[in-house]
Amino acid sequence: GAVVSQHPSRVICKSGTSVKIECRSLDFQATTMFWYRQFPKQSLMLMATSNEGSKATYEQGVEKDKFLINHASLTLSTLTVTSAHPEDSSFYICSARFRDEQFFGPGTRLTVL
Amino acid sequence: AQSVTQPDIHITVSEGASLELRCNYSYGATPYLFWYVQSPGQGLQLLLKYFSGDTLVQGIKGFEAEFKRSQSSFNLRKPSVHWSDAAEYFCAVGPPHRGNEKLTFGTGTRLTIIP
Secondary structure, eight states: OOOEEEEOSEEEEOTTOOEEEEEEESSSOOSEEEEEEEOTTSOEEEEEEEETTSOOEEOTTOOTTTEEEEEEETTEEEEEEOSOOGGGOEEEEEEEEETTEEEEOOOEEEEEO | OOEEEOOOSEEEEETTSOEEEOOEEEOSSOOEEEEEEEOTTSOEEEEEEEOSSOSEEEOGGGOEEEEEGGGTEEEEEESSOOGGGOEEEEEEEEOTTSOSOSOEEOOOEEEEEEO
16 A cells, blocks of 8 residues: 555656656545655755645745646645756656655656757 | 765675665754665655664564664664665655654665675
């Protein structure tokens, strides 16, 4: 149980376009989901906390207009990278909170050309 | 601000040998402590966690970790590694009494197993 999926697993886009990444809790309801970014050889950095039915809480330095988060249901949160640029290329990982643990998705590799 | 240090970027051990991965943290109080493992192309899996109580915690896959308050450390150990243990390992801290929120991760230690 407590499985989290992400879609797509890989995406390549052109600079200036927007990309949407989905995070789903498959067998539980998650009022809180988290979005992380992981650069090569580096740690996971928390970008924002997504709360169902309310606005996301962004970490300091994360542009909320750049990284749009929507948590419209108890099983789905989406991250939209707007007007993507090569520096947005990274590995994006979501997690969903269930009881006292975070369950992580497999990640999405975004490459912006 | 809280921080987590994993001083070893890459460790190579022989199959069957013992393993210790180091983790030091900086936090205003005793945080919640976690070890996660990440295999290529997969999400993070929780190995074990420490909230309070016994400072030696047992986890899945034969791993254990010991919390040492005086050293601000939470090192991960396994007496005998298997080839399937090859992966990236992350230590993380979270705010006490707030469950599993706003985790701060270390930079990770990549474990390579040689036959």
